Amino acid sequence: MRLSYPVNIKIIKVPCTGKVDVLYLLKMFQNGADGVFVAGCMEGDCHFLTGNLRAKKRVEYVRRILDETGIGGERIAMYNMSAAQATRFVEAAREMTERIRELGPSPVKKIMEEVG
Amino acid sequence: MVIGEGKPLQDVLAMVSQNKKIIVAGCRGCVTVCCAGGEKEVGVLSAALNLARQKDDNPIEIHEVTLERQCDTEYLEQVRSFIDEYEAVVSIACGAGVQFMAEMYRKIPIYPGINTNFIGVTEQQGVWAERCQACGNCKLHFTGGICPVTRCAKRLMNGPCGGSTQGKCEVDPETTCGWQLIYDVLKEQGRLDKLEHIIPVSDWSTSRDGGPRRIVREDLKL
Amino acid sequence: MTSDSRLEKILEEGHFAVTSECGPPRGVGPEVIQKKGEILKGVVDSVNVTDNQTSVVRMSSWSAGVLLKQMGINPVYQMVTRDRNRIAIQSDILGAASLGINTILCLSGDHQKFGDHEAAANVYDLDSIHLIQTVKLMRDDKKFLGGDELKGEPRMFIGAAANPFADPFEFRVVRLAKKINAGAQFIQTQCIFNIERFKKWMEMVRDRGLHEKAHILGGVTPLKSIGMAKYIKNMVPGMDVPDELIERIKGVEKEKRAEEGIKICIETIQQVREIEGVHGVHIMAIEWEEMVPRIADEAGLLPRPAAQ
Structure with missing residues (x-):
């Protein structure tokens, strides 16, 4: 279909969202991401049975940490889609980009840029 | 085993508010098993502290270390070579570990990063309950x-x-x-x-x- | 006689005893307790004075008891083991006895979670059965728990509570037996709303011959409203209010529901009185003490006999 998604998104591939660790998510923010979304398979369709459900809980956990740090839990989200739903992926990417644009740059990133 | 859980981040941030260079020290004993103070939690707490401090334009340098146990002096020795380079330690061992570290290293404050709750069991993954x-x-x-x-x-x-x-x-x-x-x-x-x-x-x-x-x-x- | 307790005399003389209770005030004013005392005087044989019930701080039970004593009422000193260790417990027993208190009800007490000081530490150095043993040891063996002899023993008539409506049901009689073996001479039960369950419990009590070893007083409480009935049923642990009872109160007009509650209470007293082995009733009119004289009268419990 060759759909285009916002160019500001950097994709990190994992074999299954079950591989997404809490630390990965936190490190992304430490490395300057303004927002992060995890794109997992549809619930109930995980090849490894519960990988996407685990990811969902970890995203929730990181959301709490982001709230506690003052970065804001709304900068992280989880979306579910099948491998065939390219349009759904593009939708999620656009929605997330919109949301983060409204929120503005991550306060962490701003500092990093100033430091150089 | 001894069961604990992380303190609210704001509490830990308040403890280290005056510090620029700290150690976050975990323990591979009980608190690793109950997911409160092991290597993983050292990483998460350090990342969270870093994020919060970066956000406030007040970065903090964190040395992450996880000891075999903090309730035995031979393992506590493992931080001796570098502890003097830091201003404080946030220990996420149980209360015994925090205290034993504080007993051995008296020059800098040793802060508790977790609350120690009870002696208990893992009823199911993610659920711990008191037994003794x-x-x-x-x-x-x-x-x-x-x-x-x-x-x-x-x-x-x-x-x-x-x-x-x-x-x-x-x-x-x-x-x-x-x-x-x-x-x-x-x-x-x-x-x-x-x-x-x-x-x-x-x-x-x-x-x-x-x-x-x-x-x-x-x-x-x- | 083990004491000068009016309640002990009444029970030992074979009368059907009537007791009630009053909660001390949340302040220093003696008039609150005196007012309740005036209502209950001559209507009941003894008045229980609750000990920080539901873990809400109130005037101490022994001091409110002394106020009643000064009015010529026989107070039942309720003591819970929640707030005192064995040192304070024994000390308070000595103090109470020196002020003329001669009847004690030994309880473990409601957990502090229910009260106004949830952050408090609880003590529970002793449980209620240990408390019974302690009073008996001090009275009969003239000894402290630590083994030393005491000079001048507290002559207390010893009571305990029983809840036939808590679980596990079969164990409730075993626990009663333990309390009686520990030294309890009279038993006041939790409020009876489910008379069938109470009868079944009394059957088990008689099977063990416990009704001959201690005087059992059945607890009754008049229900003021549907709200109160539902609150007790759903919110107070270890209480059993059958649906039929709630339906019965619902069945009458709103203004007459309190009246129906009184009627039910009187009927319960009459039914309880018929049960073999029950030697009295304990009327707990929660913040409704003014109804006790009427209940006692209409249940045929008046006049109270003069103890010899």
Whole structure:
């Protein structure tokens, strides 16, 4: 279909969202991401049975940490889609980009840029 | 094992608010198993502290380290070579570990990064529950292997209070009445007669009431 | 006689005893307790004075008891083991006895979670059965728990509570037996709303011969409203209010529901009185003490006998 998604998104591939660790998510923010979304398979369709459900809980956990740090839990989200739903992926990417644009740059990133 | 859980991040941030260079020290013992103070949690806490401080334009340098145990001096020795380069340590070992580190390294503050909650078991992944109060005078042989000191909110010794309803504790409907459990197991074992005699007044001098406790084994001392 | 307790005399003389209770005030004013005392005087044989019930701080039970004593009422000193260790317990027993208190009810007490000081530490150095043993040891063996002899023993008539409506049901009689073996001479039960269950419990009590070893007083409480009935049923652990009872109160007009509650209470007293082994009733009119004289009168419990 060759759909285009916002160019500001950097994709990190994992074999299954079950591989997404809490630390990965936190490190992304430490490395300057303004927002992060995890794109997992549809619930109930995980090849490894519960990988996407685990990811969902970890995203929730990181959301709490982001709230506690003052970065804001709304900068992280989880979306579910099948491998065939390219349009759904593009939708999620656009929605997330919109949301983060409204929120503005991550306060962490701003500092990093100033430091150089 | 000793069960703990992370303190609210704001509390830890407040402790280190004046520091620019700290150590976050985990423990590979109990707190690793209960996911409160192991290597993973050292990473998460450090990342969270970093994020919060970066956001406030007040970055903090964190040395992450996880010791084999913090309740033994030989493992605590492992930080000696670099601890002097830092202003404070946030230890996420249990309260014993935090204190033992503070005893060994007196020049800088050692802060607790977790709350130590109880001696307990893993009921299921992600769920821990208390089983022992370390009263120093085990009575489990009288009570079907269920501890009334721990599992009764009033540590009653002679049966359930009048608040035991349908197997639940009056204090919390989510908590099973410890004495109901005792009754059930003794009934199953045909040992209900055990409950007929009065368990005498307890000697709490072996518990925390007697002051800090200590065990000396001459046969093991070097 | 083990004491000068009016309640002990009444029971030992074979009368059907009537007791009630009053909660001390949340302040220093003696008039609150005196007012309740005026209502209950001559209507009941003894008045229980609750000990920080539901873990809400109130005037101490022994001091409110002394106020009643000064009015010529026989107070039943309720003592819970929640707030005191064995040192304070024994000390308070000596103090109470020195002020003329001669009847004690030994309880473990409601957990502090229910009260106004949830952050408090609880003590539970002793349980209620240990407390019974302690009073008996001091009275009969003239000894403290620590083994030393005491000079001048507290002559207390010893009571305990029983809840036939808590679980596990079969164990409730075993626990009663333990209390009686420990030294309890009279028993006041939790409020009876489910008379069938109470009868069944009394059957088990008689099977063990416990009704001959201690005086059992059945607890009754008049229900003021549907709200109160539902609150007790759903919110108070270890209480059993059958649906039929709630339906019965619902069946009458709103203004007459309190009246129906009184009627039910009187009927319960009459039914309880018929049960073999029950030697009295304990009327707990929660913040409704003014109804006790009427209940006692209409249940045929008046006049109260003069104890010899």
